[in-house]
Every structure is written in structure tokens, then in C-alpha cells.
Amino acid sequence: MRPPISEEIIDLRSDTVTKPTAAMRAAIASAEVGDDMSGEDPTVNRLERMVADLLDKEAAVYNCSGTQSNQMAIRAHCQQGDEILIDETGHIVNYEAGGPAALSGVSARCLRGRGGLLDVEDLEGKVRPDNQHCCITRLVCIENTTNLGGGRVWPLDQVVRVGEWARSHGLKVHLDGARLFNAAIAAGYSVKDFTSHVDSVSICFSKGLGCPMGSILVGDNATIQRARRARKLFGGALRQAGMMAAAAIYALENHVNRLSEDHDNARVFAESIARIDGVRLNVADVESNLVFFEIHPEFGTAAQLSATLLQRGVKINPTGPQRLRACTHLDVNQSQVIRAAEVIRASLSEGIQKSKSDVRGAYAAR
Ligand SMILES: Cc1ncc(COP(=O)(O)O)c(C=O)c1O
Structure with missing residues (x-):
């Protein structure tokens, strides 16, 4: 050797x-906490409001992991038997242990984009007809930055096109934004510029932002309410999670730029x-x-x-x-x-x- x-x-x-920095550890140690399941953790509540405002969405729910956020989103948007459209490199279909099928009874139609990025030409013709033989195409899932796709950053005009296409076909769009802040910093757009074209967004705190754990799912009130029920169902409801939420707030204030x-x-x-x-x-x-x-x-x-x-x-x-x-x-x-x-x-x-x-x-x- x-x-x-x-x-x-x-x-x-x-x-x-x-590993969390000394300053992040200090923020963790001094966090105010309460029972999050009862909506009583002030630090979790502050984080959820902060991120919902940052993304210009109505509501947010803090949870354990990016996988959990994505799977809660699928459960919140879809019914059993529905289908999602996703690039074949998507984390949701490659690295989440078969979550869409196992947790929500949802199948995935995997499409071949470029570098993990889909465009309208990839999606066109992929919505199933309204016919008793077919499942219902419900949701488009995109990833920014892409992971297995190569760390690529979505151009803003592409998400505008995909968002408009999805809306015109009655579909919702979920963004796996595990590294959304990386994308925003790399492309020079604000996260809000990007997320205004999608219906729900998951963001990870435990990746580039440097927290020990945590993710957040953001969307409108009704979606987040359904996602909270899914969080409980999936065994991920939290109690005094304010300590980890404090790390996330610290990261948003200090680790983005x-x-x-x-x-x-x-x-x-x-x-x-x-x-x-x-x-x-x-x-x-x-x-x-x-x-x-x-x-x-x-x-x-x-x-x-x-x-x-x-x-x-x-x-x-x-x-x-x-x-x-x-x-x-x-x-x-x-x-x-x-x-x-x-x-x-x-x-x-x-x-x-x-x-x-x-x-x-x-x-x-x-
Ligand atoms: C693009 C993407 N989405 C989701 C996840 C899942 O995050 P977690 O490991 O927190 O479940 C990851 C990380 O593995 C990822 O790279």
C-alpha cells in the first residue's frame, strides 16, 4: 500500500x-424550542416563515431530509395510480429507494433530457390521454442544480417554458432544489425568480449550506397541509426541532453567498x-x-x-x-x-x- x-x-x-462550524453550533445551543407537532417550536416556525417568504410561497414545512421533502411533495400532489414525468437522472427516481411507488403508489415516466434538464420538446406528447386504460399524468419533477445530470444549472427561460407547458396541460411542477442556492449563486438569479414558475420546492440544509441535517418543503397552503400529513404518515413528524432549524437559519444568513x-x-x-x-x-x-x-x-x-x-x-x-x-x-x-x-x-x-x-x-x- x-x-x-x-x-x-x-x-x-x-x-x-x-461539519457544523463553531458559530453554527452556538446558534444550535441557544435555540428556543417547543413541540413542533403542535406548531409550538418558535425557531421552526421562524425558519418556515423565512423560507416561504424568500421563495414567495404561502407556506413551508421543515423536515428531516431532502428525500423526505420530495416524497412528501409527491404524496401531496398525486393520487395513487398517478404518474410523474421526470428526467431519467432525477434523484427522486434513482436514489430515493423507490419512494414514489412505495410511499404514494405513483409511477415515474423517465425522460431523456440534457444534463438532467428537461425542455418542452422532451415533455411534449408525454401526457397520457384521458382514457380508462391510462394512468393520470399529474406532476413534472425537475432538479436544480442537477445531481447525476452533472451539476448543471437551469437557465431561467427554460423553467419559464416548462412551467407554462405544465400549467397549460393541467400539471403541477415540483422542484427538487436540494442545491437550489448553488444554482441561484451560479446563475445570478434569485431563488424567487426561479421558484415562481413551480408549485412546490424542496431545499436541503445539509448539503452546501453546511447544516447537520434538515430540509424544507415550500408551496401553497393546501399543498403544505397535505404534505404535513404525509410527514406524519412517513414517520418524520418532529418535536423540539428548533435546534436544527436554528442551524438552518444560521446557514441562510451566513452560508449562501x-x-x-x-x-x-x-x-x-x-x-x-x-x-x-x-x-x-x-x-x-x-x-x-x-x-x-x-x-x-x-x-x-x-x-x-x-x-x-x-x-x-x-x-x-x-x-x-x-x-x-x-x-x-x-x-x-x-x-x-x-x-x-x-x-x-x-x-x-x-x-x-x-x-x-x-x-x-x-x-x-x-
Ligand atoms: C438532487 C438531490 N435531491 C435530493 C437529495 C436527498 O437528500 P437527503 O440525502 O437529505 O435525503 C439529494 C442528496 O442526496 C440530492 O442530491
């Missing part, structure tokens, strides 16, 4: 790996690895904090590269046989991403371990 280049671990697996640093670091990393023999990557595709790249098969597999990097102190997960994803975040700086790129260069030029690696479950891109 080769020794690590440095003892320090550089963890680029996901922005979910961040700094996301541009993560995007800069992602670009620096991408530019560095794009020059390495055996790495395939289009730097122009890197629009946020996610960097997807491929290793040429003659150098080995993504899992083998990942295992070799781990031994040398760099954590990057495979997302496919030849594809890997690196993610920048609050807990990595520019010199660390440059060092990680150097480790990739050294590993590929010296030859990566060709041992058979166990990749079961390793392809999840959180």
Missing part, C-alpha cells in the same frame, strides 16, 4: 460531509484534472460544485481509482463503471482541491490498483 501524500484526508465525496467559493474551487479542480492523461472531462460542463469525470478504461475502473485515491488520502466516489463525482464544499479549500488533483495525476501515472473492488452500493451520488 502506498503511503498517503499527507496525513490529511481530503473528502470530496459530497457536500453532505460538512460563500457558495461561489465552492464553485470556484470546483472549476479549479476541473481545470487541473482535465489536463491529466486518462481523465475525460469537459470543463465547460462544470457549472456548480459538482465535478463529474471519467477515467479511460485502459487505466482501470472508477471504483479502482476511488480505492487507490482513498489509500492516498483523497475520498471521491464512483458514480458509474468509469464515472466519478467530486464535490466541493465548506470543509475543503482551494489548496486542498489542487492537492487532490495532484493525487489523481500521481495515481494515474504510477498505475492504479487493479484489484477487484466491491462496488455494491458505491454508485450513490448523494
